[in-house]
Amino acid sequence: MTVVKDEFLExxxxxxxxxxxxxxxxxxxxxxxYNRASSPDATVFYASFHKNVxxxxxxxxxxxxxxxxxxxxxxxxxxxxxxxxNNEKVKDINLLKSNKALKALKESIHPLLxxxxxxxxxxxxxxxxxxxxxxxxxxIEYFYSAFFGDRILNKKREVSVKVKPxxxxxxxxxxxxxxxxxxxxFNHREANVAIAPKSLI
Numbered sequence: 001m002t003v004v005k006d007e008f009l010e011x012x013x014x015x016x017x018x019x020x021x022x023x024x025x026x027x028x029x030x031x032x033x034y035n036r037a038s039s040p041d042a043t044v045f046y047a048s049f050h051k052n053v054x055x056x057x058x059x060x061x062x063x064x065x066x067x068x069x070x071x072x073x074x075x076x077x078x079x080x081x082x083x084x085x086n087n088e089k090v091k092d093i094n095l096l097k098s099n100k101a102l103k104a105l106k107e108s109i110h111p112l113l114x115x116x117x118x119x120x121x122x123x124x125x126x127x128x129x130x131x132x133x134x135x136x137x138x139x140i141e142y143f144y145s146a147f148f149g150d151r152i153l154n155k156k157r158e159v160s161v162k163v164k165p166x167x168x169x170x171x172x173x174x175x176x177x178x179x180x181x182x183x184x185x186f187n188h189r190e191a192n193v194a195i196a197p198k199s200l201i
Contacts (some may be wrong), residue, residue, distance in 0.1 A: 002058070002067045007031075020069050021045040022197045034142040036128065037149030037179050037194035044153055045195040047071060048183065056185040057192065079177035079199060082152045084128045086121035092182040094191050095125075124148055128181045129188060152176050153196035 008019040022043040038044045048054040085098030127145040177199035182188040
């Protein structure tokens with residue numbers, strides 16, 4: 001779901017499909033806005049699994065036009081999702097699964113390494129699930145989650161790890177397709193997803 005902005009229009013209509021998923025970085029830099037998983041220097045595709053969640057997220061004003069779109073993964077390959085984990089306050093199903101996996105990891109690595117991972121994920125989670133009132137025009141309140149979102153989704157990893165997940169495909173876990181996180185606007189009851197543009201093609 002997308003709020004139709006004047007910058008998106010050509011002859012009164014949205015004709016560029018990029019505005020429905022990943023607005024051009026040039027426009028984002030001009031607007032200078034930070035979002036939950038992206039800075040003004042990067043674009044990602046934000047989506048929800050339910051229309052009501054998307055409406056709560058974009059908060060259209062009375063009289064604003066919105067475009068509702070439905071997207072699907074036609075590659076038949078599962079997305080590699082960066083887990084938002086290590087937050088016991090939010091009872092989102094995906095967070096609970098991530099927390100369970102994190103506890104299992106604790107048993108298999110050195111305690112000092114786990115302590116570092118634990119601290120990092122606790123901070124990252126707190127930034128992705130916190131409620132924010134936009135007080136600055138650029139929404140700088142999203143700076144930390146945007147900073148990490150850019151690095152998770154838009155930076156090429158120097159090192160990647162081959163793992164054998166349940167599907168035995170040996171997926172490359174160094175480069176993530178998306179970040180799955182609880183919808184703050186929907187009181188953490190449903191999930192949102194931020195997808196890297198490279199994973200949409």
